Amino acid sequence: MTDQSMLKQPDADTKVPDKSLDKTTSIVSDANGNTAITREDGEVFTIDRKAERALVWKFDLRILPLLSVMYLFNALDKANLGNAATAGLLEDLGMENNTKYNILLSIFFIPYVLSAPFMAMIGKIYGPSRVLPCMMFTFGTMTLLTSAAFNWGGLVALRWFLGMAESAFFPTVIYYQTTFYRRGELARRLAIFYAASNIAYAFGGLLAFGVFQIEGGALPSWKYLFILEGALSMTFAVVAFMFLPYSAAHAKFLTEDEKKLAFHRIQIDSSAIVNEKFSLREASRILLHPTSWVILGIEICLGVPLQGVSLFLPQIVARLGYSTVQTNLHTVAPNITGAVMLLTLAFASDYTRWRFPFVALGFFWTFVGFIIYASINVLENLQVAYFACFMMTWGTSAPSVLLDVWYNNNIANENRRLLLTSIGVPIANLMGLVPSNVFRDKDAPNYIPALATTAAFGATGIVLTLSLGTWMIFDNRRRDKKQGEGGTLPTGVRGMQRLAFGGPMGYSDKPQYTAPLGPPSYETATKPVPEKKKGSVRRWLEERKDRKGSKGEEGSSASKETTPEERPPAYD
Numbered sequence: 001m002t003d004q005s006m007l008k009q010p011d012a013d014t015k016v017p018d019k020s021l022d023k024t025t026s027i028v029s030d031a032n033g034n035t036a037i038t039r040e041d042g043e044v045f046t047i048d049r050k051a052e053r054a055l056v057w058k059f060d061l062r063i064l065p066l067l068s069v070m071y072l073f074n075a076l077d078k079a080n081l082g083n084a085a086t087a088g089l090l091e092d093l094g095m096e097n098n099t100k101y102n103i104l105l106s107i108f109f110i111p112y113v114l115s116a117p118f119m120a121m122i123g124k125i126y127g128p129s130r131v132l133p134c135m136m137f138t139f140g141t142m143t144l145l146t147s148a149a150f151n152w153g154g155l156v157a158l159r160w161f162l163g164m165a166e167s168a169f170f171p172t173v174i175y176y177q178t179t180f181y182r183r184g185e186l187a188r189r190l191a192i193f194y195a196a197s198n199i200a201y202a203f204g205g206l207l208a209f210g211v212f213q214i215e216g217g218a219l220p221s222w223k224y225l226f227i228l229e230g231a232l233s234m235t236f237a238v239v240a241f242m243f244l245p246y247s248a249a250h251a252k253f254l255t256e257d258e259k260k261l262a263f264h265r266i267q268i269d270s271s272a273i274v275n276e277k278f279s280l281r282e283a284s285r286i287l288l289h290p291t292s293w294v295i296l297g298i299e300i301c302l303g304v305p306l307q308g309v310s311l312f313l314p315q316i317v318a319r320l321g322y323s324t325v326q327t328n329l330h331t332v333a334p335n336i337t338g339a340v341m342l343l344t345l346a347f348a349s350d351y352t353r354w355r356f357p358f359v360a361l362g363f364f365w366t367f368v369g370f371i372i373y374a375s376i377n378v379l380e381n382l383q384v385a386y387f388a389c390f391m392m393t394w395g396t397s398a399p400s401v402l403l404d405v406w407y408n409n410n411i412a413n414e415n416r417r418l419l420l421t422s423i424g425v426p427i428a429n430l431m432g433l434v435p436s437n438v439f440r441d442k443d444a445p446n447y448i449p450a451l452a453t454t455a456a457f458g459a460t461g462i463v464l465t466l467s468l469g470t471w472m473i474f475d476n477r478r479r480d481k482k483q484g485e486g487g488t489l490p491t492g493v494r495g496m497q498r499l500a501f502g503g504p505m506g507y508s509d510k511p512q513y514t515a516p517l518g519p520p521s522y523e524t525a526t527k528p529v530p531e532k533k534k535g536s537v538r539r540w541l542e543e544r545k546d547r548k549g550s551k552g553e554e555g556s557s558a559s560k561e562t563t564p565e566e567r568p569p570a571y572d
Contacts, residue, residue: 047265055258055265059180062253064189066240067173068196070136073233074169075200076207077143077162080229081105082314083208084222086324092220093152098441100152105311105436107156112163113426119168120175120422124278124415128176132169133241139165140233147223147230171421174404178417180248182265183409184350187402191346194401195339202335205314205328212325283415292420294468295407298359299424301461302403303431305366306396308454311432312439312447313389319378319445320385330386338393345398346405355406356469359399360462366395367458374451395458399465400428431457 081089085101095101123131142162149155173193181189211225245251248262286292309316313334318327345358369391378385404421411417434457438450 047261047268051258051261052265055254055261056181056185058253058258060189062251063177063180063244064192066244067132067177068193069236070132070240071170071173071193072196072200072203073136073229073236074139074166075197076204076229077139077233078108078166079200079310080143080204080208080225081159082311083204083328084225086314086318086327087208087212087222087225088220089222092222093149093155095152102436102439104152104156104159106433108159108163109430109432110163111160112167113430114167115164116167116171116426117419117422119164120171120418121278121280123168123172124175124418127246128172129244129246130241132172132176133237133244135165135169135172136240137234137237139169140230140237142230143226143233144230147219147226167426168422171418171425174408174421174425175414175418178408178414179266180262184353186409187346187350187355187405188343190405191342191398191401194397195342199336199339202332202339205331205335208328209325212328278415280415280419282413283419286411286413286416286420291468292407294464295403295420296424296427298403298461298464298468299428300431301363301457301464302396302399303428304434304457305370305392305454306400306428307432308435308439308450309392309396312435312450313392315439315444316373316392316447317386317389319447320382321379334389334393337390338397341394342397342401346401349402349405355402355409356465356472359402359406360465360469362395362397362399362402363458363461363465364395365391366399367455367462369395370451370455370458374446374448374455399461403465 081104090096090101095104119131119135139162142158142165146155146158149158174190177186177190177193207228208225211228212221214221214224217224245253248254248266249259251259251262254262313331314327317330318324320330322330345361349355349358369388372388372391373385376384404425407420407424408417411420435450435454438453439447440450443449
């Protein structure tokens with residue numbers, strides 16, 4: 001277990017927050033992208049576009065590389081079982097029966113799903129910069145210990161704890177990045193981070209190719225693979241613990257002015273409260289929104305092809321008639337192009353400011369790739385079949401990132417954002433149970449039922465994604481018509497969250513808006529703001545009731561135009 005003292009929040013050289021929020025009278029952007037924030041007391045804080053770009057560049061150099069390497073090892077330690085299975089692991093540990101191997105793959109996902117929300121809460125409470133390296137050190141340890149497994153039961157136990165250690169890694173990283181990057185910057189940064197998993201699968205194939213050349217050693221060659229990858233993971237976890245900043249306010253590589261800039265740019269872009277104190281009750285309200293369940297449905301449709309390619313690409317490629325060594329080598333190119341396609345779609349998504357069309361495009365490639373592979377004679381159409389493998393990796397890479405960015409862009413509340421991510425991502429990984437049980441020995445080498453099942457999930461994902469995206473388009477038009485497109489947004493903290501789930505890509509670039517109750521000051525928000533005692537929905541109902549009662553003979557508010565403050569938040 002991790003010593004709790006390692007996880008304690010670092011002391012901040014800031015004032016203890018009070019319960020008041022500074023008043024903001026206006027937030028105005030000019031044609032060059034510079035933003036002026038004016039407060040009631042006359043203080044003006046300017047967000048200079050050039051200074052902001054320099055700040056983001058610092059984040060890109062100091063944070064993104066560390067997270068990317070961490071995720072590379074996360075993916076390696078999760079997927080190396082497939083490489084080891086081609087080098088004698090099954091025979092050495094008595095798993096000639098493929099049922100045991102499928103159970104071994106499936107057991108990983110049970111603690112992965114059960115532990116993820118709780119591990120994510122720990123990440124929110126103690127800070128991702130402390131919890132992420134601890135997770136990495138733990139899953140590196142489990143990988144290293146896999147080399148000491150001498151039977152199937154021992155390997156099952158290690159896979160269980162590996163799933164627990166990796167459960168909240170990806171959701172916590174997503175949340176961590178949202179505290180540094182604006183919504184319009186997030187997709188391509190998260191894509192660069194996620195591309196590490198594709199590189200990991202490619203690098204894993206190359207690494208396995210090299211390690212499996214070891215002959216005559218004291219241990220079977222597959223054990224050296226686990227020793228090497230586990231030791232590297234543990235070593236880099238220590239490096240990450242030393243260099244990841246707790247938050248922008250605690251980043252030693254930023255000046256005081258840059259820390260204030262980092263705070264204000266995130267404040268006006270998304271969150272009502274930056275570094276908000278965690279509240280499970282408040283976070284759970286995200287599950288009351290129907291759109292959350294549609295998102296989880298899309299995660300399910302994504303998870304089956306994603307895990308199918310991750311776990312069984314070596315077996316799929318082996319159907320083309322390659323040897324064990326050649327099979328691992330031929331998994332490299334599809335994974336590399338998958339990373340390239342991911343980056344291409346992510347940059348295109350940020351540039352066009354759309355999310356769902358690119359998510360649907362990824363599902364389309366998944367569907368077509370698996371259908372082609374299932375419907376042709378791969379030995380007679382070798383090049384077409386191998387190209388279908390490329391389409392599989394293209395289709396499973398991009399939707400994972402863009403889907404997570406899509407709904408994270410649309411949820412202003414940090415706690416709700418973290419909770420939905422910590423449920424959605426593990427559910428997608430839980431879907432690894434499906435390919436683990438449909439890729440059966442009796443269907444080898446064609447695996448037609450497995451390929452058809454995976455394609456069906458891809459088709460369903462297309463339908464759900466296009467349906468949700470279309471609904472958001474019409475909902476945005478309804479909101480614009482009701483509230484006007486002149487640049488005035490609803491007032492108050494809730495008003496700043498009006499677009500909580502309001503668009504195909506989910507954020508507004510209105511050139512000017514006013515907000516009488518604006519973001520808290522930098523000094524107030526560098527520590528968590530005390531949570532309100534009442535939930536937002538109950539508070540809104542009580543306030544509305546009080547307003548009706550106070551109007552007396554003026555009549556019911558229903559007969560008048562509803563003001564922004566009187567509307568319930570879409571996703572407050």
